[in-house]
Amino acid sequence: MQIGVVGLGRMGQIVVNRVLDAGHDVVAFDLSEEATAAAAGAGATPADGLEDLADRLGEEKRIWLMVPAGDAVDATLDELGPLLDDDDVVVDGGNSHFEESVRRAETVEAAYLDCGTSGGPAGAELGFSLMVGGPEWAYEAMTPVFDAVATGPDGHDRMGPVGSGHYVKMVHNGVEYALMQAYGEGFDLLANGRYDLDLESVAKTWNNGAVIRSWLLELCEEAFREEGTDLGTVADHVSGGSTGTWTVQEALEREVPVPLIYQALAERFGSRDDARFSRRLANRLRYGFGRHEIVREE
Numbered sequence: 001m002q003i004g005v006v007g008l009g010r011m012g013q014i015v016v017n018r019v020l021d022a023g024h025d026v027v028a029f030d031l032s033e034e035a036t037a038a039a040a041g042a043g044a045t046p047a048d049g050l051e052d053l054a055d056r057l058g059e060e061k062r063i064w065l066m067v068p069a070g071d072a073v074d075a076t077l078d079e080l081g082p083l084l085d086d087d088d089v090v091v092d093g094g095n096s097h098f099e100e101s102v103r104r105a106e107t108v109e110a111a112y113l114d115c116g117t118s119g120g121p122a123g124a125e126l127g128f129s130l131m132v133g134g135p136e137w138a139y140e141a142m143t144p145v146f147d148a149v150a151t152g153p154d155g156h157d158r159m160g161p162v163g164s165g166h167y168v169k170m171v172h173n174g175v176e177y178a179l180m181q182a183y184g185e186g187f188d189l190l191a192n193g194r195y196d197l198d199l200e201s202v203a204k205t206w207n208n209g210a211v212i213r214s215w216l217l218e219l220c221e222e223a224f225r226e227e228g229t230d231l232g233t234v235a236d237h238v239s240g241g242s243t244g245t246w247t248v249q250e251a252l253e254r255e256v257p258v259p260l261i262y263q264a265l266a267e268r269f270g271s272r273d274d275a276r277f278s279r280r281l282a283n284r285l286r287y288g289f290g291r292h293e294i295v296r297e298e
């Protein structure tokens with residue numbers, strides 16, 4: 001089978017390598033010539049643009065987009081869409097908003113599969129978990145590629161109609177936020193608790209048979225090993241947040257309580273402010289109602 005891959009960064013390059021390793025052919029394109037050259041070095045056929053990529057794919061084109069979510073997906077589809085017809089299949093493997101995927105599916109003639117991708121760069125060896133939405137025939141047509149990119153046949157499934165793949169990935173990310181927050185709080189208490197603990201050792205012990213063992217906990221173990229029990233110079237700042245925001249927005253709209261996910265998102269936002277206004281005001285108000293001492297900045 002032959003596929004085109006557009007977007008050859010951290011994740012796209014893994015898609016290319018795993019598809020090539022499974023014995024398929026890849027035509028690859030990235031705006032970065034360096035990234036396209038790296039894919040060519042791995043055995044893909046480089047394309048010098050989207051038109052060239054489409055030409056090289058012939059009939060029944062199968063194209064995997066792994067560009068950043070948002071404008072880059074629309075820009076790619078604006079150029080690629082008119083070159084495709086209803087025998088063709090486009091997979092968006094990025095973290096697009098599910099409603100954007102529904103809109104895009106309506107604007108391209110090709111079958112559109114929205115594919116939530118989980119596993120991060122570690123998926124290079126293990127393969128990814130793929131949550132796919134869209135027409136059944138297109139999912140079946142792409143199955144050999146999904147088998148290669150995922151951990152295997154059990155590492156991907158069709159969630160439902162278009163939109164459902166990115167919807168499931170959005171909720172997955174919300175869960176990811178809450179799990180990170182739970183581990184963070186537990187280790188915070190251990191780091192500031194009654195015993196002088198080696199947190200790498202705690203994480204290692206938990207990872208070996210404990211109820212709360214997980215890949216995120218293995219990453220905690222790695223973090224304490226590489227940064228030290230006090231996390232060294234790692235700053236009190238958490239970036240990102242779009243997928244968690246979408247999860248909370250959806251939960252509000254559906255009136256489903258997700259307090260843990262919301263709390264984790266709020267902690268992220270709060271981490272970006274050096275001096276939180278609400279806490280400074282609380283400091284001042286305690287003086288107002290109780291004449292408690294105001295703590296002032298030096």
Ligand SMILES: NC(=O)C1=CN([C@@H]2O[C@H](COP(=O)(O)OP(=O)(O)OC[C@H]3O[C@@H](n4cnc5c(N)ncnc54)[C@H](O)[C@@H]3O)[C@@H](O)[C@H]2O)C=CC1
Nearest residue numbers: 007008009010011030031066067068069072094095117120
């Ligand atoms: N990094 C991660 O752990 C995960 C990332 N994702 C999603 O996968 C997608 C890609 O992520 P990464 O590979 O991490 O990003 P990246 O920033 O490493 O790579 C993106 C690549 O797309 C290229 N690109 C940008 N606009 C383009 C365009 N119009 N045409 C062709 N190439 C273009 C860039 O030059 C770059 O090489 C994003 O939607 C991200 O949210 C999903 C799961 C995990």
Ligand SMILES: O=C(CO)[C@H](O)[C@H](O)COP(=O)(O)O
Nearest residue numbers: 095118239240241242243244
């Ligand atoms: O999807 C992912 C993991 O599952 C990606 O790592 C994504 O970039 C996380 O982004 P954010 O932390 O901003 O939600």
